[in-house]
Amino acid sequence: MKKESNRWQRWVPWALVAIFSLWVLSTIFPRKSKGEYNIREFAEIPVLLNGRIQPIDSVARNALLVFQGKQSVAITNAQGDKVKLPAIEWLLEVTTRPEIADTRPIFRIDHPEIKGLLKLDEQEKQFTFNQIKEGWGEIEKQARRITDLKIEPEVRTPFEKGIMKLNFSLGLYFRLKNSLQPESSGDFQEEISVYRDNIKNGLVALQKHQSNEEYNEEDLALMTRFFRRYQMMSQIAYPLAVPPRDLKTNPDGWVTIGGSLLESMRSGEIHPAVNAFAAMSTAYSKQKPADFNKAVGEYKRWIAENFSKANGKGHRESIFNYFQPFMKSMAIYVLAFILGCGYWFRWSGWMSRSAFYLTFLAFLVHTSGLIFRMVLEGRPPVTNLYSSAIFVGWGAVALGLILERIYKDGIGTVTASAVGFTTLVIAHNLSLDGDTMIMLQAVLDTNFWLATHVVVITLGYASTFLAGFLAIIYVLRGVLTKTLSAATSKALTRMVYGIICFSVLFSFVGTVLGGIWADQSWGRFWGWDPKENGALLIVIWGAIALHARWGGIIRERGIMIMALIGNIVTGFSWFGVNMLGVGLHTYGFMDQAFKWLMVFNASQLLLIGLALVPNKYWRSFELLNQRGTEKPQRPSDPDSGELLKGVRQPRPAH
Numbered sequence: 001m002k003k004e005s006n007r008w009q010r011w012v013p014w015a016l017v018a019i020f021s022l023w024v025l026s027t028i029f030p031r032k033s034k035g036e037y038n039i040r041e042f043a044e045i046p047v048l049l050n051g052r053i054q055p056i057d058s059v060a061r062n063a064l065l066v067f068q069g070k071q072s073v074a075i076t077n078a079q080g081d082k083v084k085l086p087a088i089e090w091l092l093e094v095t096t097r098p099e100i101a102d103t104r105p106i107f108r109i110d111h112p113e114i115k116g117l118l119k120l121d122e123q124e125k126q127f128t129f130n131q132i133k134e135g136w137g138e139i140e141k142q143a144r145r146i147t148d149l150k151i152e153p154e155v156r157t158p159f160e161k162g163i164m165k166l167n168f169s170l171g172l173y174f175r176l177k178n179s180l181q182p183e184s185s186g187d188f189q190e191e192i193s194v195y196r197d198n199i200k201n202g203l204v205a206l207q208k209h210q211s212n213e214e215y216n217e218e219d220l221a222l223m224t225r226f227f228r229r230y231q232m233m234s235q236i237a238y239p240l241a242v243p244p245r246d247l248k249t250n251p252d253g254w255v256t257i258g259g260s261l262l263e264s265m266r267s268g269e270i271h272p273a274v275n276a277f278a279a280m281s282t283a284y285s286k287q288k289p290a291d292f293n294k295a296v297g298e299y300k301r302w303i304a305e306n307f308s309k310a311n312g313k314g315h316r317e318s319i320f321n322y323f324q325p326f327m328k329s330m331a332i333y334v335l336a337f338i339l340g341c342g343y344w345f346r347w348s349g350w351m352s353r354s355a356f357y358l359t360f361l362a363f364l365v366h367t368s369g370l371i372f373r374m375v376l377e378g379r380p381p382v383t384n385l386y387s388s389a390i391f392v393g394w395g396a397v398a399l400g401l402i403l404e405r406i407y408k409d410g411i412g413t414v415t416a417s418a419v420g421f422t423t424l425v426i427a428h429n430l431s432l433d434g435d436t437m438i439m440l441q442a443v444l445d446t447n448f449w450l451a452t453h454v455v456v457i458t459l460g461y462a463s464t465f466l467a468g469f470l471a472i473i474y475v476l477r478g479v480l481t482k483t484l485s486a487a488t489s490k491a492l493t494r495m496v497y498g499i500i501c502f503s504v505l506f507s508f509v510g511t512v513l514g515g516i517w518a519d520q521s522w523g524r525f526w527g528w529d530p531k532e533n534g535a536l537l538i539v540i541w542g543a544i545a546l547h548a549r550w551g552g553i554i555r556e557r558g559i560m561i562m563a564l565i566g567n568i569v570t571g572f573s574w575f576g577v578n579m580l581g582v583g584l585h586t587y588g589f590m591d592q593a594f595k596w597l598m599v600f601n602a603s604q605l606l607l608i609g610l611a612l613v614p615n616k617y618w619r620s621f622e623l624l625n626q627r628g629t630e631k632p633q634r635p636s637d638p639d640s641g642e643l644l645k646g647v648r649q650p651r652p653a654h
Contacts, residue, residue: 009350017357020332024365027323036289041296042280043088043321046303046314047239048254050438055314057321059239060091062434063176067169068108068126069432075104094173095180096285102129107169111162117142129173136170143167175238180257181281182233189282192275195226195261199268202226227265233258242273243307272302317376325369326390326424332362333421340414344483355413356404362420363397370394377437380451382458386427386436388574391455393423395462396469399499407491415469423465429596449517457510457535461570463503464538467496468567468604471560475611477620484620493556496563497549503566504542511535534573541569561611567604571597 043057061071064087072084085093085104093101105126109115115122118135132139142163151160181188201216202223208215237256244253255263260271276299283292303311340355370381370390377383381391400416430436474492477484514535515525526532545562548554554562575597615621 009348012350013354013357016335016354017361020335020358020361024325024328024361027328028319037284038289038293038296039086039088039092040318041293041300042092044311044314044318045241045296045299046243046307046310047241048252049239050435052437053310053313054435054437055318055321056091056239056241057088057318058435060087061321063087063172063238064090064106065432066172066434067106073104073106074126091176092284094176096281098177098183101177102133104128106173107132107166109162109166111159113159114162114166129170132166132170139163139167139170172238175236178233178258179237179239180241180277182229182258185281187282187285189278192270192278196270198222198226199264203265203268223265227262230258230261234262241277242271243303243310245271273299276302313376316372320369320372320376323369323372325365325372326427329362329366329369330421330424330428332358332365333417333424336362337414337417337421340410340417343410344414344477344481352410352413355410355417356401359397359404359413359417359420360401362417363394363401366390366394366397366420366424373437380455382454383450384436384438385575386430388454388458388461389423389427389430391458392462392465392574393420393427395459396420396423396466399463399466399502403495407495409488409491411470411473411488411492411495415466415473419465419469449513453510453513453517456506456513460503460505460507460510460538461574463499463506464542464566464570467499467503467563468570470496470499471563471567471611472607474557474560475564475607478618478624479610479613480619482619482623484618485623486626489556489624493559496559500542500545500559500563500566504539504546507535507538507542511539530577531573534577537569538566538573541566557611561608564604564608564611568601571600 043055043060045056046053047056047059048054049059064071064073071087073087073090075083075085077083090101090104090106093104105128107127107129108125109118109120109127110125112122115124117138118127118132120127120131142160146156146160146164153161153164156164177183182191185191198219201219205215205217205219206223209220234256235258237258240254240256240259242255242257242260244250244255246253257274257277260274264270264274276295279295280292280299283289283295300311336355336358339351339358343349343352343355373387373390374381381394382388396419397416400412400419402412404410404412404416406412470492474484474489474496478489511532514532518527518532519525541562545554545559545566548562549559615624618624
């Protein structure tokens with residue numbers, strides 16, 4: 001029976017890895033659309049938005065993130081069941097069946113004063129356009145007041161921030177409704193057909209009118225209506241969906257559908273892309289899946305033949321959207337963390353192996369997502385705050401896995417999975433502003449420095465946070481459990497010390513490289529910019545921690561306290577300086593992150609307070625003082641956890 005149990009425990013880690021690997025792989029390869037409509041092919045259609053080519057699926061997903069922080073819409077189907085409507089299907093409804101889209105609860109409103117202003121149910125959080133549209137005028141009025149008073153984002157009240165966000169969301173929704181066809185168009189394909197048949201007559205009437213000659217008033221009136229209609233559409237449509245006629249001479253000449261129709265008034269020819277989108281819109285609006293699939297297929301073939309690069313990028317990014325590697329990594333990191341903590345409570349060795357294997361699997365998925373983004377952007381891994389969170393987590397997980405291979409005590413696994421999950425949660429919240437692969441500002445648009453200064457200093461952030469999380473484990477296990485032995489305490493101290501050394505090296509080199517970049521970009525090596533000061537703070541903190549350790553001023557618990565202080569310093573340097581709203585690095589401003597940064601700082605201060613609790617109140621006190629492989633503490637010795645010593649102590653032998 002014992003042999004069978006051991007065999008079962010030996011296979012469990014591999015079974016878990018196999019199950020989650022199949023789950024990950026199942027979303028990589030393209031699958032056919034589930035319904036009658038070929039939605040997957042439509043989702044890959046490339047458009048130009050935010051200065052880059054992206055699939056129309058990304059437009060839909062990023063818009064929903066802005067509206068409600070999710071990439072799907074919760075609806076009730078015909079059978080009365082709660083289901084999720086994918087972002088791309090929601091966008092098709094918005095552009096072709098607006099009367100249905102207006103009933104979808106996509107606008108998230110949390111502030112009670114805004115709900116009261118719109119006379120909404122205070123218990124609800126998600127609302128439809130139909131529920132809000134009557135109060136849109138008041139929302140615009142409040143938004144104009146905030147703008148006219150020039151109230152900066154960092155000093156706005158929660159009510160004012162909510163008003164501005166809702167006003168922007170409503171405006172974006174209106175733009176989406178008029179992106180593929182005018183909102184009031186019942187049959188856009190038929191409308192385009194009428195327009196095509198009357199272009200020449202309308203142009204002739206217009207020319208005669210301008211020359212004071214006799215003209216057909218009906219032809220001119222019809223052309224005038226079309227002009228006003230398509231001019232409005234060209235001004236408010238969101239993505240640029242129509243590619244240039246000549247990609248070689250005008251690669252950036254993408255225009256909106258309305259803009260292309262205005263151009264046709266001069267050329268007399270309607271762009272093939274406009275005809276294709278009109279056919280798709282009408283087919284979906286009239287619920288004709290065969291016609292929709294035919295129009296999508298023909299347009300995809302035309303795009304592939306004439307704009308192969310844009311078509312390939314749309315295809316690859318669509319696969320990335322369905323893959324969602326970072327969301328999958330988060331789920332696997334959570335399970336690995338639970339299993340790793342379970343091992344510490346002395347359940348079974350299979351938990352430790354399972355946690356390590358799953359963390360490694362999540363790391364591989366995390367890495368694949370990082371590389372995929374680099375390929376899509378054509379950039380190094382760190383280009384903005386979102387990508388820095390992804391990369392910080394990746395670096396910390398890599399270091400944690402290395403520690404686990406060296407010490408094999410579960411600490412590296414638990415720390416890696418915890419940091420990996422936490423940083424990916426931060427990244428998800430940073431993505432709520434929409435597109436995370438937006439074009440860089442000119443001052444940042446240098447691949448060499450993005451691949452050197454930014455990557456090196458971000459690795460410094462990653463290592464500092466890893467040291468801090470190891471310190472969290474040390475304090476929590478020591479104060480709250482009886483699992484922190486003398487040997488484990490010494491091992492954790494060696495880990496934190498080594499990682500701080502690594503952090504200081506990378507932070508210092510990264511800061512120097514940043515100064516060289518600043519000299520080339522702004523003409524000065526150092527200007528006491530808040531971001532520069534933040535980077536310097538990390539280097540100074542690391543130098544103080546190492547010198548205090550070398551001089552014997554701090555010992556085991558002291559270096560853990562310094563690592564917790566490092567979490568606060570790095571959090572401020574990474575996020576806090578961007579919230580000041582001043583300096584040359586405010587491009588990453590995230591005012592909504594301020595609350596969570598303060599919560600994080602408060603948690604670290606609480607942990608520092610726990611670390612300063614005298615030894616005798618730690619639950620692991622007896623275990624830490626047991627005689628074992630290392631010399632135990634004498635009761636008369638001063639507390640080894642004191643941060644400062646009045647008398648210089650000899651450097652620890654280890």
